[in-house]
Structures are given as C-alpha cells and as structure tokens.
Amino acid sequence: xxxxxxxxxxxxxxSAALFAQSDTTQAxxxxxxxxxxxxxxxxxxxxxxxxxxxxAGPAQIVFQPTVRxxxxxxxxxxxxxxxxxxxGQASFLYQPAQGNYIYSSTxxxxxxxxxxxxxxxxxxxxxxxLGIRHGRSRxxxxxxxxLPDENYGYGEQVLNLENPNMRDRWWEVAASTxxxxxxxxxxxxxxxxxxxxxxxxEYDGQRPYAAPGxxxxxxxxxxINYYLQxxxxxxxxxxxxxxx
Amino acid sequence: xxxxxxxxxxxxCTIEDCTSNFNDLALISFADTANQATTIMEVTWDxxxxxxxxxxxxxxxxxxxxxxxLNPISDSSAFIFQNxxxxxxxxxxxxxxxxxxxxxxxxxGLDCGVDISFRNxxxxxxxxxxxxxxxxxxxxxxxxxxxxxxxx
Numbered sequence: 001x002x003x004x005x006x007x008x009x010x011x012x013x014x015s016a017a018l019f020a021q022s023d024t025t026q027a028x029x030x031x032x033x034x035x036x037x038x039x040x041x042x043x044x045x046x047x048x049x050x051x052x053x054x055x056a057g058p059a060q061i062v063f064q065p066t067v068r069x070x071x072x073x074x075x076x077x078x079x080x081x082x083x084x085x086x087x088g089q090a091s092f093l094y095q096p097a098q099g100n101y102i103y104s105s106t107x108x109x110x111x112x113x114x115x116x117x118x119x120x121x122x123x124x125x126x127x128x129x130l131g132i133r134h135g136r137s138r139x140x141x142x143x144x145x146x147l148p149d150e151n152y153g154y155g156e157q158v159l160n161l162e163n164p165n166m167r168d169r170w171w172e173v174a175a176s177t178x179x180x181x182x183x184x185x186x187x188x189x190x191x192x193x194x195x196x197x198x199x200x201x202e203y204d205g206q207r208p209y210a211a212p213g214x215x216x217x218x219x220x221x222x223x224i225n226y227y228l229q230x231x232x233x234x235x236x237x238x239x240x241x242x243x244x
Numbered sequence: 245x246x247x248x249x250x251x252x253x254x255x256x257c258t259i260e261d262c263t264s265n266f267n268d269l270a271l272i273s274f275a276d277t278a279n280q281a282t283t284i285m286e287v288t289w290d291x292x293x294x295x296x297x298x299x300x301x302x303x304x305x306x307x308x309x310x311x312x313x314l315n316p317i318s319d320s321s322a323f324i325f326q327n328x329x330x331x332x333x334x335x336x337x338x339x340x341x342x343x344x345x346x347x348x349x350x351x352x353g354l355d356c357g358v359d360i361s362f363r364n365x366x367x368x369x370x371x372x373x374x375x376x377x378x379x380x381x382x383x384x385x386x387x388x389x390x391x392x393x394x395x396x
C-alpha cells in the first residue's frame with residue numbers, strides 16, 4: 001500500500017514536468033495569450049457561528065404531551081462547509097388508558113457531523129446542505145407491567161424492570177435548508193435518515209423501546225427537525241475599495 | 245409550514261407489529277424410558293399443579309401434550325404430577341420437576357402491550373427417570389419443549 005502511494009506521487013510529480021514545456025510553446029505563438037481569471041485561494045478561516053433551537057420537539061408536545069424533546073444546534077461555517085453539533089434531552093412516557101403497563105425512557109444525546117453547501121455562495125448566506133451525523137445517547141428506561149391472575153395459581157403479579165445505563169450509537173444522513181428570514185435570523189428544516197443503530201450497553205431481559213435522539217427504536221428511520229438559529233459572523237463583510 | 249407539519253406527523257407514522265410467536269406455556273410430553281426416543285406417550289395424571297399454588301392445572305386428565313405455565317416474575321417454576329389409588333384415594337405416584345429459564349420483556353407497541361418470552365429453558369432438577377430438553381425457547385409451535393421419560 002505504501003509503495004503504491006509513493007508510486008502515485010512520483011507519477012504526479014513527473015507529469016508536472018510535461019506541463020512546463022507547454023508554457024514555452026504558447027510564448028512563441030503570435031496570438032495573444034488567453035488570460036483566465038485566477039482562482040481565489042480558499043479561505044479556511046471560520047466565517048461565522050450559527051446557534052439555535054429545534055422547534056419540532058416542543059411542538060410535538062401538543063400531539064404527545066408525554067413525549068418531551070428539547071434540542072439545541074450549532075454550526076461553524078468554514079468556506080462552504082459546516083461543522084455541526086446538536087445536543088438534546090428527551091423523555092418518553094407511555095401509559096395507555098386501557099393497557100397494563102407503563103414505559104418510560106429519559107436521557108440525553110448529541111450528534112456531531114459536517115455539511116456541505118450545495119449551492120453557490122449566497123449574499124444572504126442561505127443554503128441547501130447535505131451532510132452526515134454520528135449520534136450517541138445515554139438514558140435510563142423502565143418498564144412496569146401489571147399481570148392479572150390467569151387462574152394458573154400465581155395470582156396477580158407485578159413486573160418492575162429498569163435498564164439504568166443504556167447507551168446507543170447511530171449514523172444519519174442529513175439534508176437541510178437554512179434561509180435568512182430577518183437580519184441574522186435563520187429558519188430551516190433538517191431531514192434525517194438514520195442507519196447503523198446499535199445499543200452499546202450490556203443488558204439482559206427488558207428490551208429498550210424508545211431512546212433520546214432516536215425516538216422509537218423500531219420505528220421509522222426518518223425524522224425531521226425545524227430550527228430557528230442566529231448567525232454571528234466573526235468579521236464584518238469587506239466593502240469594495242474605491243479606485244482613485 | 246408544510247415541513248413543520250411533517251415534523252410533527254412523522255413521529256406518529258410508525259406501523260407497529262403486534263404479533264409474537266412467544267408463549268408462556270412450556271409444552272411437556274412423556275416418552276417411554278426403555279425406548280429413549282421421542283415417541284410421545286399418552287399418559288394420565290390425576291393432578292398436575294404448580295408447587296405451592298392453591299389451584300390445580302389439570303385434574304384427572306389424559307393427554308399427550310401438557311402445557312405448563314411459567315412464572316414471568318421469577319427465573320424458575322416447579323410442577324408436581326400425582327396419581328392416586330382409585331380404590332382408597334391414597335397417593336400412588338408423585339413426581340416433581342423444577343424448570344429454570346430466562347425472561348425477555350419487550351414493549352411490542354403502544355397498543356400492543358408487553359411481550360414476555362421465556363428462553364434458555366432447562367430442567368435443573370427432576371424426579372422423573374430422565375429428561376430431554378428438545379427446544380429451550382417457549383413458542384406457540386406445537387412441538388414439545390421437554391420430554392419426560394417414564395419407566396413403563
């Protein structure tokens with residue numbers, strides 16, 4: 001593998017010498033040289049920090065009051081790329097009116113990842129992004145079950161189970177938009193597709209049903225967040241110089 | 245606005261499968277010791293009950309298959325099989341079997357409820373001639389989990 005790498009570099013270096021000859025040929029020509037616009041060097045300095053909150057989680061409380069999820073997100077703009085961090089806390093409580101169980105799951109999570117802007121630089125910093133995330137969560141889940149007497153001879157019974165130290169990890173592909181709606185204020189959604197989910201904790205017995213950052217483990221792999229974010233530029237945009 | 249609505253709606257679009265093949269009744273069958281095969285015998289027991297229980301499971305029954313309910317809040321269950329003398333009602337035959345297993349609990353779905361499965365079933369003590377665990381996972385399959393051998 002190392003030899004292949006060295007060989008490739010030698011071939012690239014050798015081929016560069018061939019292009020040196022073509023410059024002499026152009027100087028001898030009578031036609032004026034075609035001047036191409038010099039490429040601007042890529043500025044790898046961070047441009048801005050954007051941070052804000054997810055609105056979908058709190059809004060979900062209207063439909064499911066016992067599912068609470070709060071998430072903050074931040075991204076650092078470097079050229080057309082974003083370094084992204086999302087952290088949150090979630091709790092799930094399921095107790096059906098006609099059921100014989102109570103399930104709860106409470107904990108926190110985070111996602112780290114990177115996005116690339118798919119459109120040309122926009123003066124208002126709007127963008128359509130595609131990226132990847134790695135997520136981790138840590139939580140406790142509990143299951144309480146009431147078992148009625150089925151006339152076997154065991155009588156009424158109660159199961160009280162807990163997994164105290166659950167840890168999950170997963171990957172996501174994320175597509176998002178960020179639109180400036182007011183001076184520095186951005187809104188936009190992020191659609192995610194989860195894959196590679198795995199529970200890292202050693203446990204026996206009760207299987208987890210819902211996890212922070214994941215939702216229902218055996219549910220849809222798709223999720224959508226809706227963010228409200230504020231952009232803080234690190235420097236003021238440079239005004240064009242006057243020609244005297 | 246559309247995306248916000250989708251964000252709220254996606255969370256409820258999970259189709260849950262409420263089916264489970266796991267059962268809480270371990271299927272017991274009896275076979276002839278001399279044969280040491282899995283040819284099921286039809287046997288009669290005057291009484292079959294859970295140890296320390298107030299009620300019986302079977303009384304004066306004859307069958308090839310004996311479903312025995314496992315205790316979901318414990319890792320073991322014990323069952324007593326008895327036959328009585330037809331004339332004076334004295335205890336003629338009594339055998340006991342202790343089963344050990346591992347339970348796995350999972351919420352199948354919000355409207356489905358909790359499924360409790362019994363796995364790693366083993367007979368850790370028995371007064372029968374010998375035992376054979378054919379299937380250590382208790383399911384709705386009609387095949388016996390355990391064969392108990394009787395000297396016929």
